[in-house]
Amino acid sequence: MTTKLRGACLIGQSGGPTSVINASALGCIEAALAEDCITKVYGAAHGIKGVLDDRLYDMTLEDPAELALMKYTPSSVLGTCRYKLADFLVDDTDYRRILDIFTKYDVRYFFYNGGNDSMDTCSKISSFLQLNNYECQVIGIPKTIDNDLAGTDHCPGYGSAAKYIATTCMEIYRDAKVYGTGSITVLEIMGRNAGWLTAASALATHKGMGPDLVYLPEVPFDLADFITDITKVYEAEGDVLVAVSEGLKDKNGTYISTYFSDLAKDTDAFGHARMGGLAGSLAHFASTKLPAKVRGIEFGLIQRCAAHVGSSTDIEEAYLAGKAALEAAVQGFTDKMVAFKRAPGPVYKCNTILIDLIEVANVEKKVPLEWINAAGNGLLQPFIDYALPLIQGETELPKEDGLPRFASLKKIVATK
Amino acid sequence: MTTKLRGACLIGQSGGPTSVINASALGCIEAALAEDCITKVYGAAHGIKGVLDDRLYDMTLEDPAELALMKYTPSSVLGTCRYKLADFLVDDTDYRRILDIFTKYDVRYFFYNGGNDSMDTCSKISSFLQLNNYECQVIGIPKTIDNDLAGTDHCPGYGSAAKYIATTCMEIYRDAKVYGTGSITVLEIMGRNAGWLTAASALATHKGMGPDLVYLPEVPFDLADFITDITKVYEAEGDVLVAVSEGLKDKNGTYISTYFSDLAKDTDAFGHARMGGLAGSLAHFASTKLPAKVRGIEFGLIQRCAAHVGSSTDIEEAYLAGKAALEAAVQGFTDKMVAFKRAPGPVYKCNTILIDLIEVANVEKKVPLEWINAAGNGLLQPFIDYALPLIQGETELPKEDGLPRFASLKKIVATK
Numbered sequence: 001m002t003t004k005l006r007g008a009c010l011i012g013q014s015g016g017p018t019s020v021i022n023a024s025a026l027g028c029i030e031a032a033l034a035e036d037c038i039t040k041v042y043g044a045a046h047g048i049k050g051v052l053d054d055r056l057y058d059m060t061l062e063d064p065a066e067l068a069l070m071k072y073t074p075s076s077v078l079g080t081c082r083y084k085l086a087d088f089l090v091d092d093t094d095y096r097r098i099l100d101i102f103t104k105y106d107v108r109y110f111f112y113n114g115g116n117d118s119m120d121t122c123s124k125i126s127s128f129l130q131l132n133n134y135e136c137q138v139i140g141i142p143k144t145i146d147n148d149l150a151g152t153d154h155c156p157g158y159g160s161a162a163k164y165i166a167t168t169c170m171e172i173y174r175d176a177k178v179y180g181t182g183s184i185t186v187l188e189i190m191g192r193n194a195g196w197l198t199a200a201s202a203l204a205t206h207k208g209m210g211p212d213l214v215y216l217p218e219v220p221f222d223l224a225d226f227i228t229d230i231t232k233v234y235e236a237e238g239d240v241l242v243a244v245s246e247g248l249k250d251k252n253g254t255y256i257s258t259y260f261s262d263l264a265k266d267t268d269a270f271g272h273a274r275m276g277g278l279a280g281s282l283a284h285f286a287s288t289k290l291p292a293k294v295r296g297i298e299f300g301l302i303q304r305c306a307a308h309v310g311s312s313t314d315i316e317e318a319y320l321a322g323k324a325a326l327e328a329a330v331q332g333f334t335d336k337m338v339a340f341k342r343a344p345g346p347v348y349k350c351n352t353i354l355i356d357l358i359e360v361a362n363v364e365k366k367v368p369l370e371w372i373n374a375a376g377n378g379l380l381q382p383f384i385d386y387a388l389p390l391i392q393g394e395t396e397l398p399k400e401d402g403l404p405r406f407a408s409l410k411k412i413v414a415t416k
Numbered sequence: 417m418t419t420k421l422r423g424a425c426l427i428g429q430s431g432g433p434t435s436v437i438n439a440s441a442l443g444c445i446e447a448a449l450a451e452d453c454i455t456k457v458y459g460a461a462h463g464i465k466g467v468l469d470d471r472l473y474d475m476t477l478e479d480p481a482e483l484a485l486m487k488y489t490p491s492s493v494l495g496t497c498r499y500k501l502a503d504f505l506v507d508d509t510d511y512r513r514i515l516d517i518f519t520k521y522d523v524r525y526f527f528y529n530g531g532n533d534s535m536d537t538c539s540k541i542s543s544f545l546q547l548n549n550y551e552c553q554v555i556g557i558p559k560t561i562d563n564d565l566a567g568t569d570h571c572p573g574y575g576s577a578a579k580y581i582a583t584t585c586m587e588i589y590r591d592a593k594v595y596g597t598g599s600i601t602v603l604e605i606m607g608r609n610a611g612w613l614t615a616a617s618a619l620a621t622h623k624g625m626g627p628d629l630v631y632l633p634e635v636p637f638d639l640a641d642f643i644t645d646i647t648k649v650y651e652a653e654g655d656v657l658v659a660v661s662e663g664l665k666d667k668n669g670t671y672i673s674t675y676f677s678d679l680a681k682d683t684d685a686f687g688h689a690r691m692g693g694l695a696g697s698l699a700h701f702a703s704t705k706l707p708a709k710v711r712g713i714e715f716g717l718i719q720r721c722a723a724h725v726g727s728s729t730d731i732e733e734a735y736l737a738g739k740a741a742l743e744a745a746v747q748g749f750t751d752k753m754v755a756f757k758r759a760p761g762p763v764y765k766c767n768t769i770l771i772d773l774i775e776v777a778n779v780e781k782k783v784p785l786e787w788i789n790a791a792g793n794g795l796l797q798p799f800i801d802y803a804l805p806l807i808q809g810e811t812e813l814p815k816e817d818g819l820p821r822f823a824s825l826k827k828i829v830a831t832k
Contacts, residue, residue: 017591046596075590082595166819167724174491174822175433175721179498180462185717207819300713301601305591308583308725311818391818402727402807403582403623406590 004037004330005135007108010056012044014114014121015082015144017075018157019164019307020318022407024113024141025077026070027322029059032109035330042105042414046079047114048121051101052094058414069407071319072397074307077409085121088128095128102129102136104416109137109329113322115144115155119337120361126335137329140337140357141321145304147196150363151355152339156321157304159314159390162200164306165189165299166391169204169211169243172297177239183293184230184240184286188279190303192247193217194366197303201243202379203387211243218367219376220251223259226282227289229377234290246278257281308404312393317350324352348389420453420746421551423524426472428460430530430537431498431560433491434573435580435723436734438823440529440557441493442486443738445475448525451746458521458830462495463528464537467517468510474830485823487731488813490723493825501537504544511544518545518552520832525553525745529738531560531571535753536777542751553745556753556773557737561720563612566779567771568755572737573720575730575806578616580722581605581715582807585620585627585659588713593655599709600646600656600702604695606719608663609633610782613719617659618795619803627659634783635792636667639675642698643705645793650706662694673697724820728809733766740768764805 009032013021025043032041041059044050057078059067070077088095102110112122119140126138142149147158169187176185189198195216204210212233215221233240248256260281279296287294321338328336336354343349371383398405425448429437441459448457457475460466473494475483486493504511518526528538535556542554558565563574585603592601605614611632620626628649631637649656664672676697695712703710737754744752752770759765787799814821 017594073590074587075594079596080594163818168718168722170820170822171490171721171723172717174489175717178433178491178496180495203819207817208824209822295717297716297718298714301588301591301711302584302713302718305587306584307587388817393818394815399810401623401804402579402809403619404586406586406625408624 005108005137006037006039007106008040008042009038009109009111009326010042010044010105010107011111011113012047012050013076013078013080014047014112014118015080017080017305018143018145019074019160019305019310020156020315021075021113021143022070022073022077023315023318024143024156024322026067027319028111028141028326029067031323031326033060035326037330038109039106042107043078047081047083048085049081049083050079052097054101056105056414057411061412062409066407066409069398069405071315072307072310072395073406074305077407084117085124088124092128095125098125099129099132099134102134105414108135109326111139111141111325111329113141113143115146116149116360116362116364119357123335123357123361126357137332137334139325139329139333140360141325142337142339145197146191146194148194148364148366149360150365151337151359153342153350154340154390156314156318158196159311160307160309161197161303162203162387163311163391164303164309165197165200166203166210167309168299169201170207170209173204173209173241176241180238181293182234182238182291183295184234184283184290185242185295185297186279186283186286187211187241187243188246188277188296188298189243190299191217191245193364195245196367198243198245199367199379199383200387202383203391206384211241212237213377214243214379215245215248215377216367216372217245217247217249218369219372221248221256222250223285227286229375230286231290234292240292244278244282248278260285307395307397310395310397311391312395313390315395320352328354421524421553421748422453422455423522424456424458425454425525425527425742426458426460426521426523427527427529428463428466429492429494429496430463430528430534431496433496433721434559434561435490435576435721435726436572436731437491437529437559438486438489438493439731439734440559440572440738442483443735444527444557444742445483447739447742449476451742453746454525455522458523459494463497464499464501465497466495467514470517472521472830473827477828478825482823482825485814485821487735488723488726488811489822490721493823500533501540504540508544511541514541515545515548515550518550521830523552527555527557527741527745529557529559531562532565532776532778532780535773539751539773539777542773553748553750555741555745555749556776557741558753558755561613562607562610564610564780564782565776566781567753567775569758569766570756570806572730572734574612575727576723577613577719578619578803579727579807580719580725581613581616582619582626583725584715585617586623586625589620589625589657592657596654597709598650598654598707599711600650600699600706601658601711601713602695602699603627603657603659604662604693604712604714605659606715607633607661609780611661612783614659614661615783615795615799616803618799619807622800627657628653629793630659630795631661631664631793632783632788633661633663633665634785635788637664637672638666639701643702645791646702647706650708656708660694660698664694676701723811723813726811726813727807728811729806731811736768744770
């Protein structure tokens with residue numbers, strides 16, 4: 001394509017927070033601000049909902065130094081949403097509204113930063129615009145701590161979440177194994193269908209201070225085997241540290257967490273209900289089989305927004321993905337998602353490539369079974385080799401008064 | 417005292433982990449290794465239990481470079497215990513054993529690093545030794561994330577835990593307020609009787625990204641007032657972030673957590689029991705009054721061992737406290753605890769002082785009521801002025817493969 005399309009650029013953030021979603025937005029925004037053919041740079045308030053609500057922020061009015069802090073600021077600076085568009089053959093109301101807003105602001109470049117649902121949104125919008133002869137370059141930017149997008153070596157957001165999980169597992173290991181009086185600590189980590197995040201706990205084990213046992217949703221979970229496994233560690237070491245994915249299922253596909261609803265009434269000496277989620281349930285179940293002090297810990301929200309322990313590899317790659325999206329769009333590409341391809345050789349390096357949105361939409365990539373040990377309770381070296389490069393380097397998040405200095409944007413709503 | 421007492425030195429670690437308990441041990445051990453009158457330096461395996469078990473580690477056999485990493489390593493490197501000695505007038509079995517072991521290893525300097533229970537242990541051992549004409553200098557080194565020791569401006573361990581809590585509150589604030597669809601997030605923070613840790617969440621509020629409401633155990637908690645408070649924020653802002661201390665009680669002294677034991681059976685769509693601890697209970701209760709998405713998050717163990725976000729002020733002061741303990745003992749002081757006294761003036765500076773063990777044993781210092789607002793749901797500027805200096809500076813914890821490089825000691829058991 002020889003002539004660059006001229007018009008405004010719009011970026012939206014979608015789905016759950018990560019530590020680096022704003023680094024991607026910044027990469028895209030800074031490249032857009034420097035590009036002659038782009039007349040305006042907008043950010044959608046709460047993703048596609050901001051388009052439907054005619055609520056776009058004018059990013060050209062932001063202070064560049066404050067914008068630059070987005071690189072280290074977790075969660076979506078522009079706001080996010082979980083909004084699934086209907087099939088436009090069934091109901092095109094939202095699509096017509098999107099077309100109106102795009103026309104109103106002359107949006108010719110649209111970037112959507114999210115997971116597989118967001119790539120589906122991207123793909124549908126692009127198809128509708130094409131059918132209505134509205135010229136617009138649509139590029140997806142990957143983002144998910146779950147690391148489950150197809151067609152890419154890994155996803156921006158995963159490295160930082162994995163670094164947080166591995167770091168925290170090492171610290172909890174030091175805490176949980178310190179009394180020497182016999183204990184079972186179960187850590188519950190996010191990931192309903194894919195075990196990438198839970199697997200990251202094995203990076204701590206690789207450093208000699210991590211879970212003794214790691215259970216991923218890729219392998220059917222069996223309660224009897226679990227008790228056998230922890231008994232073995234308990235008898236050998238006294239203290240047991242276990243990491244489980246929230247999404248563990250048995251061989252019939254039943255979530256293990258649903259086994260325990262009738263146990264939930266039990267309370268400890270302090271009046272706390274013992275059962276939180278799966279971690280608490282499994283810990284309590286273990287206590288009925290072994291004379292150990294038990295404890296369940298849910299990593300919760302913090303694992304997806306702990307920017308203070310972000311991976312600089314992840315941050316830089318996230319920025320690069322946003323920049324590459326803008327460059328690809330200006331070069332005339334559309335209906336693509338930016339993806340990472342690992343270069344061969346002993347030194348880690350990932351390059352960006354473009355893949356078709358439709359390849360990514362609604363597909364989930366899981367941890368390869370050959371990276372999991374035969375007993376289904378630990379990770380093998382190929383996983384370590386895969387994941388370790390992704391957590392390298394420390395964030396340069398600036399501090400003020402000993403606390404993070406996150407971006408604080410003006411977010412002035414555009415009018416037209 | 418003109419002649420320095422000659423003999424071995426023994427240090428023990430006791431009670432719950434902190435990020436900096438090993439920094440104090442290191443301060444004491446390094447000063448002891450450099451002191452002529454100290455013939456041997458021992459570490460007790462699992463605190464006083466290691467003495468009773470005749471299990472002392474010979475610290476002179478450790479590699480100094482590895483020892484130095486203790487400064488940044490969380491939880492007790494030597495192991496810890498929760499062991500309360502009987503009154504020796506009732507049962508002196510343990511005391512006679514301690515005297516035997518001290519005699520066997522010629523222990524003339526004993527340091528115990530812990531909270532108010534540990535200071536009680538220290539004080540009792542010292543009295544028994546004196547009654548039996550065994551010359552030994554006994555000094556306590558303060559340690560507790562709870563910050564509830566009397567006679568000291570603050571306790572080593574609190575600054576790092578406070579920094580973790582404030583940092584994480586800022587990150588969760590960014591996560592919890594990102595959908596804009598109306599939500600109530602309740603954070604449960606440690607502290608059964610004193611609200612220092614929960615109050616630390618107000619440091620995040622001070623930076624504009626923290627809990628809207630903070631409830632400490634110092635103020636009787638009222639469920640109806642709580643609902644009024646959150647409704648006000650919900651109506652004004654849509655998303656509500658609340659921090660509560662695990663130890664909240666009503667005006668009759670009943671733990672609020674005990675109100676909810678019958679709700680614990682309720683499960684969410686994923687089969688998770690909704691009720692974890694107090695956070696989950698209060699969040700669920702709020703959902704019966706307001707049409708909001710609710711979420712309870714327990715900070716759990718991580719808040720006491722998150723060395724990766726340690727405060728360098730706390731780390732250096734913890735080291736200093738250990739060093740000051742050794743120096744005081746060698747100078748002939750006994751039955752004392754090292755404490756901090758804040759120097760007057762606008763620039764923060766704390767000096768070490770010595771206070772009587774008996775002043776500290778079994779006393780709990782709480783957050784002054786005049787630092788809490790009239791509504792009992794927030795902290796005032798005097799608390800910020802008190803706490804902010806304690807979280808300043810970043811840890812120099814070394815990294816290896818992108819993960820913490822914690823100390824790994826040989827811990828060779830001494831024989832005699």
